[in-house]
Amino acid sequence: MSIAILGGTGPQGRGLALRFARAGTPVVLGSRDAARAQGIADELNVQLDGGAGISGKALRDAVAAADEMVILAVPYAAHDATLEAIRDLLPGKILIDIVVPLADGDPKKVDMPDAGSATEAAQALLGEAIPVVGALHNVSAATLNQLDHPINCDVLVCGNDLAAKEKVIELIRQLDVAAYNAGPAVNARCIEAITPILIRLNISKKVPFTHAGIRIWAPGA
């Protein structure tokens, strides 16, 4: 079951491609520039030295090649335009939105769209017939790309379609991370906004880490 990662040539997309391919899921990177996507895919395959293959295509060809799930990993500025460009290809598929609406010029702030969050904006743009699932917002690109380390963060998954969320949770668990159903799409307003708080902590000199994540924790368990 191939997945597509749109914006897959960016650091977050590359890290996810490596992790999913290593776990056995074929990945198609989608980019405006098909040749660039294939070039990055070639590099990643060398880095991976095994696992399922990574290929690169133009955006729409990547979506068409995905069996069921399409991950949107573009910068926030390209969020809506990318969805507009592929929406007619999405029926029958699940859109996994990992985009965080960071404020232009200040990654310590969100600049939420009128819909409330990127996930809700995507759902409104695509219509209810195409399930949108928000996930993977809080895992840093640096963490994803350190393949010799476990991810060690938990993933909060939200959306209005329970069956779609369960499929996405199953996909993410391939990466040996805990993924939890964190409720409906409206909760993306919180989940997306955790990322700039983590970026703030990473930038701060007062904490002992450089790529913070979050974990759900059970005191006294």
Added chain:
Amino acid sequence: MSIAILGGTGPQGRGLALRFARAGTPVVLGSRDAARAQGIADELNVQLDGGAGISGKALRDAVAAADEMVILAVPYAAHDATLEAIRDLLPGKILIDIVVPLADGDPKKVDMPDAGSATEAAQALLGEAIPVVGALHNVSAATLNQLDHPINCDVLVCGNDLAAKEKVIELIRQLDVAAYNAGPAVNARCIEAITPILIRLNISKKVPFTHAGIRIWAPGA
């Protein structure tokens, strides 16, 4: 240095009173009913068997008795009215707002005030001369009251006054928890909204815990 906990007769307030008193900070519980506050304080002192004392007073007397910091731990429905009732006593003090705007009848949802969050609503109501610090939203009452267990969650602290935040972080660290500066008051929109996500996970049968918290985590550290 005494602190006041308004709404201190509720489960969250009682747990915090026990934890702070055990750590050596005298606590004054504030309630609309002074006799009830003193009765609960007496019970807590028995449970504690040592540490700094816990006393109980009417709301305004509790605020007056606090040296510098007043914790607001009332139900959301009483948030604004309680602040109105004490605002003239607050100059020179820090208001620590731990209130989560849970939706009436559904603790899996927030119902944010027009100001964006309870912390921002408090700051707007009190004016910028009185620093409001949001904190301790995500630690469950059950966790606080299990005195034989460490708290084991991290605390995200937000507000617009850095010096006030640093004092609150120092106070919270008395409880042997990590507390982080999570940015300005606007970030309370995210931090307060984490609580209903944790409540959802607690209610869910799909997770291995009953009183989830969050931790900031450093993958690969």
